[in-house]
Amino acid sequence: MTLVRPFLHDRVDIIGDIHGEIEALERLLGRLHVDIARGRAERPLIFVGDLVDRGPDSVAVVELIQHLVNEKIAQVVLGNHEHNLLRGEEKEGNGWFVDHADGADCFPGPSGPQLFASRVATSDEKEKIRRFLLSLPVALESRELRVVHADWFPEDIEAAREVGDYSAFDALRRCAATEFDLRGAPDEVAIRNYAVPLPYHHGLACQHAADQNREPIRVLLSGREKPLRTAGDPSEIPVPFLSGKHRFAERARWWREDDDERAVVFGHYWRRLEGRNRGKMDVFEGIDPLAWFGKRRQAFCVDYSVGKRFEARAYGRDLREGALAALRWPERTLLFDTDTERFATRL
Numbered sequence: 001m002t003l004v005r006p007f008l009h010d011r012v013d014i015i016g017d018i019h020g021e022i023e024a025l026e027r028l029l030g031r032l033h034v035d036i037a038r039g040r041a042e043r044p045l046i047f048v049g050d051l052v053d054r055g056p057d058s059v060a061v062v063e064l065i066q067h068l069v070n071e072k073i074a075q076v077v078l079g080n081h082e083h084n085l086l087r088g089e090e091k092e093g094n095g096w097f098v099d100h101a102d103g104a105d106c107f108p109g110p111s112g113p114q115l116f117a118s119r120v121a122t123s124d125e126k127e128k129i130r131r132f133l134l135s136l137p138v139a140l141e142s143r144e145l146r147v148v149h150a151d152w153f154p155e156d157i158e159a160a161r162e163v164g165d166y167s168a169f170d171a172l173r174r175c176a177a178t179e180f181d182l183r184g185a186p187d188e189v190a191i192r193n194y195a196v197p198l199p200y201h202h203g204l205a206c207q208h209a210a211d212q213n214r215e216p217i218r219v220l221l222s223g224r225e226k227p228l229r230t231a232g233d234p235s236e237i238p239v240p241f242l243s244g245k246h247r248f249a250e251r252a253r254w255w256r257e258d259d260d261e262r263a264v265v266f267g268h269y270w271r272r273l274e275g276r277n278r279g280k281m282d283v284f285e286g287i288d289p290l291a292w293f294g295k296r297r298q299a300f301c302v303d304y305s306v307g308k309r310f311e312a313r314a315y316g317r318d319l320r321e322g323a324l325a326a327l328r329w330p331e332r333t334l335l336f337d338t339d340t341e342r343f344a345t346r347l
Ligand SMILES: [Mn+2]
Pocket: 050, 079, 080, 081, 149, 150, 221, 222, 267, 268, 269
């Protein structure tokens, strides 16, 4: 079996990034009339990945979804957060699964570094989660629809069709063609220190984007990147701090060049129903929060930022600034875990 697989059904509900928010998931599944205990659903579910990290109970989220997969009423693609767990990489918000050797797993809270309030997995739970994640595909497709966590890059989708497991896929790399001028670049410690702002460094930005773009697994799971800016005074280019690092490269809007005529649904990009993302380049700037977008209006991001709730809790903000969404296919209707029921624009 390859890492790109067919949908088992034509009519599906596609659910966005969950990030350990078990209550949101249970509420949304209730609205979709899923009978969790009996393993029955009116229609099958597709999960776009990022089931885990930062939220209260990633273990419960994975166990619930694995149950739905076993009952054959759900399919799941791997997200970058799941992939980090498989690689054992320490990332902000995954201390519930990966031991953080250099310090505790914290985020910038209202009064300094704050621990994530996440249920920690036992070693048995970890082993079960690991085996489940290794069984997941990286993308799903039919004649009308494509689903991937972040970026449907045709060259890397083709590569994923040729491999059957993540150890083979992880090993694929394009050659590093260029050497970048890294004189005066900040070191890794400075890049991870949110307390001290960093000036923009173009060589480092190019290096970061190139490192990202040469690995097929990273491209599909967290998207192609490009340097923040190619021209202008570096001191005037703000370098955002996101998910534990200063970011010199930004996400590319790949859907503008996507030439496939099929619809493509993905998560990952922190879409907002209202307002915009704090301190962050918004890849959806100028796009209606409920609209299809891209070269042929073929693209839809179903991640409505429920993963921001850990932060909203810490800062006492309204939890509804993020939501968990389901896109009903082929109707193209959106349903949320919150009280908003709104409809996506038709093509
Ligand atoms: Mn993601």
